[in-house]
Amino acid sequence: MTLVFATNNINKVKEIRSALEAGFEIISLKEAGIDKEIPEPHDTLEANATEKSKTIFELTGRDCFSEDTGLEVDALGGAPGVKSARYANGEPQYADNIAKLLDKMKGIANRKARFRTVISLIMNGKETLFEGVCEGHITEERIGTEGFGYDPIFIPEGAGQTFAEMPLDEKKKMSHRTRALVQLIDWLKKEQQPAAG
Ligand code: IMP
Secondary structure (H helix, E strand, C coil), X not given: CEEEECCCCHHHHHHHHHHCCCCCEEEECXXXXXXXXXXXXXXXXXXXXXXXXXXXXXXXXXXXXXXXXXXXXXXXXXXXECCHHHCCCCCCCHHHHHHHHHHHCCCCCCCEEEEEXXXXXXXXXXXXXXXXXXXXXECCCCCCCCCCCCHHHEEECCCCCCHHHCCHHHHHHHCHHHHHHHHHHHHHHHHHCCCCC
């Protein structure tokens, strides 16, 4: 089964591809011949994910999915959350976003945070939402060079290192995105099963 993945983020494509099971394939927007940046104007991850998948379904008519991810920090009342991509200055700049977050967290002892991913799947024209969460905490400084986004300042629960210190194979075992994807795949497998009786 092939699904269009409504993203231009090469890191997200890599992560999702590495976690896919045999029998499932994704193609990126570029590979689907779409050269379009889809806006994320809404106040929730769910609404942004829905906007992206619906836009791609309208353009291609193909089964597709999108995802939107946010980093929710308890001490900051859940910020940056849905605004994670443009936290610092309106443009998606990883280094500036991290610098702003570490600055806001200076001197704060409660560093609990989580990544939350919402996937919107459109299959046969009908939408289904899936969610994946990874609990963890924010470091005092950047550590590691792998991954992308906020990976250098996030240590997932039960791990002794940041996502940016892990090879992709390690991150994918516990990542929010993989957890949402696993639910999506389980759902697809059930849908594909012939009805009993
Ligand atoms: P979006 O889902 O592309 O809107 O991502 C929101 C923000 O969270 C962006 O700044 C991303 O770089 C960041 N982000 C999304 N997923 C991850 C991840 O797995 N690790 C670290 N940062 C992420």
